[in-house]
Amino acid sequence: MYEERAARVPGAVVWTRTVTAGTAPAAPVLPDGCMDLIWCEGRLLVAGPDTRAHATGPGDGRRYAGIRFAPGAAPAYLGVPAHELRDRRTELSDLLGGAAARRLAERVDRAADPVAALEAVAVRLARSCEPPDPLLTHVVRALDAGRSVTETAAETGLGTRRLHRRSLAAFGYGPKTLARVLRLQRALALARAGVPFAETAARAGYTDQAHLSRDVRELTGETLRRLV
Incomplete structure (x- = not known):
């Protein structure tokens, strides 16, 4: 349980x-x-x-x-x-x-x-330590809202290289991978709520349903239907 x-x-x-x-x-x-x-x-x-x-x-x-x-x-x-x-x-x-x-x-x-x-x-x-940098929270929110890495780097004033370095230390991978992971979670939430897969793909930020299917398979080793 x-x-x-x-x-x-x-x-x-x-x-x-x-x-x-x-x-x-x-x-x-x-x-x-x-x-x-x-x-x-x-x-x-x-x-x-x-x-x-x-x-x-x-x-x-x-x-x-x-x-x-x-x-x-x-x-x-x-x-x-x-x-x-x-x-x-x-x-x-x-x-x-x-x-x-x-x-x-x-x-x-x-x-x-x-x-x-x-x-x-x-x-x-x-x-026992300083709270996480609020700039990192902004990075997560921007990427989760579907903004590009370039747009997020400009919004934070870090530039793409510094954003990549900061992301590695904070999230474990660069902003492109973080955006991909967050997009996966958005898609799973939509699909589990009963949203049709084609609509899930569009609302989560994928090019089409085939793109959604490939990305889910690459990140999880499963199909979206099986995960749902």
Whole structure:
């Protein structure tokens, strides 16, 4: 069973997943421009930004909880450029040091409510550093609105080269890939809401339905109909 809600960290989401024996395999995790802090019964992991679908293991009988940070936020909280974690699942101890990460994991494990304890860890991480650059929020909003990389670079005053460098550090990939990932998420939301695929393609910013189909296949390894 999977559930999610808004987190106390601005722009973040708390999610939980419980896997019982005999349940169907979980759907793959699709690229969304985000990074997650994940607890799984004694382990704390960081899921870096994905450029392709990430298959999850069966994990029978396990409980998972996670904080999905808004695009561009987690690198500031964790002190590591996003591109170093791209398409990776990394132990938190590799980023914060073994002793510090072990104390945090033990605190979550011992808590009566591990989900609330994990959220408290995320809140402390967020409060211990400067908030993410609001310019990065503007980049996400502009690209998600369908503006081109050139237009976004001009709006932010960064220029295309600086925008690319800043995007690598904040999002894990350049603005063109980020725009593509955000467009995928727009298309999925429309299709899951029952919008016909041809209309989904037009409203999400694809050239046509064939373009939508190719892009979904390349980013997820699945058809749009199967994902829906």
